[in-house]
Amino acid sequence: MEDAEVWPLDRQKEAVENMLRAPDVDDEDDTLGADSLSFDRHRDSAADGAAAGSRVTWKILIYDDIGRDIIAPILRVTELRALGVTLHLSLNSRRQPIPDVPAVYFVAPTSENIARICEDCKNQLYDSMWLNFSSSLPRAELEALAEGTASSGSTSRIARVFDMYSAFVSLERPLFSLHMRDSFAALNNPRLTERDIEAQLERVVSGAMSVIITMRVLPIIRAPRGGPAEMVAAALAARLRELVVGRQSVLGNAPSLLERPLFVIFDRTLDLPVMLHHTWTYQALAHDLLTLALNRVSLKPTEQHAQTRTYDLDVKGDSFWAANAGRPFPQVAEAVEAALAAYRKDVEAVNAQAGAVGGDTLFDETQLAQGGASDALSRAVAQLPELRKRKQIIDMHTNIATALLDCIKDRALDGFFQLEDQLMSASARAAVETESVLSLLRDPARGTPLDKLRLALIFYLSAAAAGSEQGSIAQVREALTAGGCVDVRALDYAADLKAFSPSAAAAASLMVGTPQRAGVPGTRDQKNTAAAGLDGAGGSHLEKLMSTVVEHGVKGLTQVAQNFNKLIIEDDKALPVARLVDALMENRSPNDTSATGTAASSALATANDFVLFDPKAPKNSAPARASQRPFHQAIVLVVGGGNYVEYQNILDHTKPGRSVVYGSTELCNSEQFVAQLSSLTGREAPEAIAPAVDG
Numbered sequence: 001m002e003d004a005e006v007w008p009l010d011r012q013k014e015a016v017e018n019m020l021r022a023p024d025v026d027d028e029d030d031t032l033g034a035d036s037l038s039f040d041r042h043r044d045s046a047a048d049g050a051a052a053g054s055r056v057t058w059k060i061l062i063y064d065d066i067g068r069d070i071i072a073p074i075l076r077v078t079e080l081r082a083l084g085v086t087l088h089l090s091l092n093s094r095r096q097p098i099p100d101v102p103a104v105y106f107v108a109p110t111s112e113n114i115a116r117i118c119e120d121c122k123n124q125l126y127d128s129m130w131l132n133f134s135s136s137l138p139r140a141e142l143e144a145l146a147e148g149t150a151s152s153g154s155t156s157r158i159a160r161v162f163d164m165y166s167a168f169v170s171l172e173r174p175l176f177s178l179h180m181r182d183s184f185a186a187l188n189n190p191r192l193t194e195r196d197i198e199a200q201l202e203r204v205v206s207g208a209m210s211v212i213i214t215m216r217v218l219p220i221i222r223a224p225r226g227g228p229a230e231m232v233a234a235a236l237a238a239r240l241r242e243l244v245v246g247r248q249s250v251l252g253n254a255p256s257l258l259e260r261p262l263f264v265i266f267d268r269t270l271d272l273p274v275m276l277h278h279t280w281t282y283q284a285l286a287h288d289l290l291t292l293a294l295n296r297v298s299l300k301p302t303e304q305h306a307q308t309r310t311y312d313l314d315v316k317g318d319s320f321w322a323a324n325a326g327r328p329f330p331q332v333a334e335a336v337e338a339a340l341a342a343y344r345k346d347v348e349a350v351n352a353q354a355g356a357v358g359g360d361t362l363f364d365e366t367q368l369a370q371g372g373a374s375d376a377l378s379r380a381v382a383q384l385p386e387l388r389k390r391k392q393i394i395d396m397h398t399n400i401a402t403a404l405l406d407c408i409k410d411r412a413l414d415g416f417f418q419l420e421d422q423l424m425s426a427s428a429r430a431a432v433e434t435e436s437v438l439s440l441l442r443d444p445a446r447g448t449p450l451d452k453l454r455l456a457l458i459f460y461l462s463a464a465a466a467g468s469e470q471g472s473i474a475q476v477r478e479a480l481t482a483g484g485c486v487d488v489r490a491l492d493y494a495a496d497l498k499a500f501s502p503s504a505a506a507a508a509s510l511m512v513g514t515p516q517r518a519g520v521p522g523t524r525d526q527k528n529t530a531a532a533g534l535d536g537a538g539g540s541h542l543e544k545l546m547s548t549v550v551e552h553g554v555k556g557l558t559q560v561a562q563n564f565n566k567l568i569i570e571d572d573k574a575l576p577v578a579r580l581v582d583a584l585m586e587n588r589s590p591n592d593t594s595a596t597g598t599a600a601s602s603a604l605a606t607a608n609d610f611v612l613f614d615p616k617a618p619k620n621s622a623p624a625r626a627s628q629r630p631f632h633q634a635i636v637l638v639v640g641g642g643n644y645v646e647y648q649n650i651l652d653h654t655k656p657g658r659s660v661v662y663g664s665t666e667l668c669n670s671e672q673f674v675a676q677l678s679s680l681t682g683r684e685a686p687e688a689i690a691p692a693v694d695g
Helices: 008-024 035-051 066-071 077-083 111-122 139-151 183-188 194-215 228-247 282-289 320-326 328-354 365-369 375-411 413-423 434-442 447-464 473-482 489-498 500-510 525-535 536-554 553-568 575-584 600-607 646-652 670-677
Strands: 059-063 085-090 102-106 126-135 157-162 171-174 174-179 222-223 262-266 291-293 295-297 309-312 611-613 635-637 657-666
Touching: 008 059, 008 066, 008 126, 008 157, 008 171, 008 174, 059 066, 059 553, 066 102, 066 171, 077 085, 102 111, 102 413, 111 126, 111 139, 139 157, 171 525, 183 194, 183 525, 183 670, 194 262, 194 635, 222 228, 228 262, 228 611, 228 635, 262 525, 262 575, 282 320, 282 328, 282 375, 282 646, 295 611, 309 375, 320 328, 320 375, 328 375, 413 434, 413 447, 434 447, 434 473, 447 473, 447 489, 447 670, 473 489, 489 670, 575 600, 575 646, 646 657
Parallel strands: 059 085, 059 102, 102 126, 126 157, 174 657, 222 262, 262 635, 635 657
Antiparallel strands: 171 174, 222 611, 291 295, 295 309
16 A cells, blocks of 8 residues: 555645644634535644744644544644644533633534523633534534534634534554444434434434545445445435535535545444454454443553553554554464564674673663763764664553463463454365364353453354254353353344345355365365364363463464464465455456355355446436446445454455555443443343352
8 A cells, every 4th residue: 555545634634734733823814604615614624824934823723522532542642732722622521711722623513512602601611612523514503503602602612613524533554443433233223213313324324425535535435235335325425416406515526436445434344253263363362352432442450550551552653553453373382582682682783883781781870960961872872862762662562462361361362363363264164173173162261251252152153154954042041140140141142133145145155265285295184183182171171282482472372373373374364344344446347257255255246236326427317337447436334333453464365555544433442342232132231149168
């Protein structure tokens, strides 16, 4: 992926920075408006003012929860300070008047927020108020704002009103979230009214609009027939068409058809197992086993650390995270020791260069205070900040890796990963013995009740997708109960999900793996045989490996990595969404028979059944098929939630010369997704049953 590509994170950060620079620019245009054109003019004037060396005006930033979460991953406190923000406060907090200071507001356009803004105007908290709304301000709320400020005689305090079209959270260049909590449950709850569902779909459309307008593109839209995805695609195309034909529109000069990106909308029901899968990639493990939100990971207190530790994971500022976030965890463990060894080598070189001694110890204060320092000492001192930063990053990732290994050891997750990995691959699913799954579910010493429920759901869904009668729901439920899992509501929901079959069949056809010949070196058969010792009695061997981490620190990580490398399967493991994105970007004709392989042919057939919407085409016109040329950029939106497993899988299978931006209504881990499935049954969770005590 080249830097010349359009990334929502870069454009969103630019827009937020210009929003904060607005009070710095002496703009003669005082028009009060709330449309995309006024924001575009504001963006250009702010950028011009900054380029001309405008004096930075000290200001206050006021945000609601949505505005805070949008800003948090893209701007650090030091960057806010550089933009003149001396104080940032919540809109809902009690705030004291600060006269003669402008306030920049960044909030959602809700009636509650409008009421608070009007109250701020009435109380004359700030000298001027620059109002920026994360999504389009409805006319009713704009009128309420005008009436509220007019009644208190404070309209003059409103400097400007803008639609930012930034109702999404950018986490990485190719990754965004609409930040809609419990979106799968909200869109699939049979007890919701039609109005409630329409409100949820409107939030999805608004978020997708924000991504498109922020990126300044006009895409071709594709979605599977039926379900929420097609409804979102139709509404999104209609909304974009209004902007295209509108007299004032940032999309008025849209690029030509051949240059436009592809915007693909998927339903989460296409692939439910990926949301439940135990994985082995670094970033996905941190999201699954630790608390990872808005690029900040939290480690729970331990015997060695009484306080919760939090770390910011910044792809731009942390080269180790950028290089290893998507790698299998065993390889990350090796990379930690390699980074530490390289750091120690550089420290020794710096100490030798400055004539210092003492192994890892950098210069002490007396050495640095000596007069007449040589050029060598000056060069060595100049390297200290970079070395200290590297050491902080290494320590951080050592702590995160150790926390992950503790979870893996305590929950014996290797067996769950192996079985689920085979169940989710059509070529390996048939080799999975039902009894091996049921045995793991019954074992009280391995995994938590949630781990067992996740495996049971994948086992049941994969069997249903393949049309297999392997393992009845009653057997699975009995095994879960024996293993201490009493809350099986998610399994009940999966069993009752009438609409699952079509999506599951499509997903199953896309999961076909490349057949391997027995006895060929490096094949799946040999790798599975090598890893077979990790099941059953091999669990104790795993625990012995894990115990070395506490005793030997980073060297323990490497020892575990060497023994876990056998778990890494190098076969093509493209998930259904990745296969469909590839097929849709190829943009082949329905009559094209050049696709090779069962999975590729299935993906092409499924992709050709996707509905096409062109926002540039006249209203009510027959949908024309896009040019037969392949797309070079795609934007993916999964309605109902996504995760880092699917995100990284798409990146891993993106062909050279192409770029894919992955987004979802929310990024949720397996625990959160299982909770949503459970809530859809409409029943309360059963009380835990205490284990029987002999004697």
